[in-house]
Amino acid sequence: MFAAESKNCLKMKNLFSVAFLFAIFFSVKSYSQSGDYGVTAGYNNFILSASVDQIPGSGSDGSSGYYVGVYGDFDLGDKFSIQPELQFGQVFNNGETGEMLLLPVMFKYYLVDRFNIQAGPVLDLILGNEEEEINDFGLGFGFGGAFDINEELSLTTRYSVGITNRTPDLTASTVLGGTFDINSRFDFFQVGLSYKF
Template sequence: MKKIILSVIVAFCSIFTVNAQDENVITNTEVSYGVKAGYNSFVARASADGNSVSVDESGFYFGIFADFAVSDKFNIQPELQYVVITGDGDNGNVLVVPILGKYAVSEKFNLLAGPQLDYVLDDDAEGLKRLGVGLALGLAFDINENFIIDLRYSLGISNRLDIDDDDFGDQDVKVKFNYVQVGLGYRF
């Protein structure tokens, strides 16, 4: 598990170190970096044959991001977040990597959309797949040149249940993770 986490961090950090050293490859690319933190709501939803049940827990997140200008209206914003989920006296820890397209509706207002990976860091995640894929959608508002507020929803796409289908007979059982985040970011 430590090798996977280290690999994700190294890969993500290499994205952050990309700059315009080779003008033949990257020309006129604006890149900004920042940190963010905020509230996180986690929803685990289990469904089987038309019936579903959800568990909602809250917590917080903090992380880093980069913002690569692709055009006047479109940026790519990869992030690396550490999410803490608290509930029933226990904490859950998740590493979240959204890679968002950011479309500028106006000078200060942006729409966000893109894939999101999440990796459960806890050793007691028995019966669950650690790695999941989701689709993140959100809004971001630039308060000023440095401060950003954003609101995001991530819909889990992949089934996180890691149990043989034979255990449930002919029922189609799925577990998906969804996230809602409200955060404040600081761009350097």
Template sequence: MNKNLKSAIGTLSIVIILLFSVEGFSQDFKFGISAGLLNGSGKIKDETGTLSASNTGFYTGAFANIKLNEKFGLMPEVDYGNLNGNSSWFFSTRANYYFVPKFYVQAGPQVFLLSRSLTDDIKQAGIDAVIGAGYDITDHFHLQARYSFELTDRFKVDNGGTAKLNNLLVGIGYSF
């Protein structure tokens, strides 16, 4: 089995275990689905300069919304994304802070896994920092936007340059 796939399965297993552990402590626990716009950008920097590219596609996924109290919550999420036929997976757990009852900001870690490497020089898995915001329209629907900053270098070898992939996800979610 591919090392990156093992890592993603391990991360997903930890998230599932945490979900069931946190459920007993939460005031409000909901599962849901989400979908929306995915904008991905890549940047390669080396001694010759910088090369950038971006594409727009879609994402869809499943999440848990775990409200710990009136101000704090957790939102683990697994998303599938597609940009020009290139598939990817996002495994994130974000902490939500509610400024007012329906509006929140969020931040947390994310594992970003390409279904296949774009080139032989690029790693399939990366670690991101995610920030975002959301608005609960009703008890069941929410709007959300989040941006992920790649923390890892995607180059497989140290060639004096860096390769980073960043993503913007804007969408709607429905909680059961």
């Protein structure tokens, strides 16, 4: 009963977080001097990293796939802009398929005319999760860079490091009767192309 209530509270917090980011998105849109819209797609690598408290070392497992999405790019100044995106990702591992929604909000700075570095929060929502111990929703920090091939087409690479523990209630028992917390996070690596309308 308490676990169900805790999970419901977590889902409400997740919805508030998404609503808050959308509020920021619309505020920036109204503040920005100009904006562009486009589509993006590319390679998506999902990385699950896990560690056990009080035991050194950690393990990781990766799954490869693709992502597709839409984005807006809004100027904040001569060299600064903000680029919120909504992506659908799918990965494959040993005959199993995983699906997710990603919401990166990247702050971009142009070092030179055609090359920018970027960083910002990344929200992710795992779709179709049937594991009670794993939280569907997570927060990460993304960073990367992009090169504008021409006025419409850009090449982007990005890495997102998971910040939130996705298994806060998961423990492991020992033969001596002790228990250890199992902590896990989700990371993402992407390489793709963006097309500006």
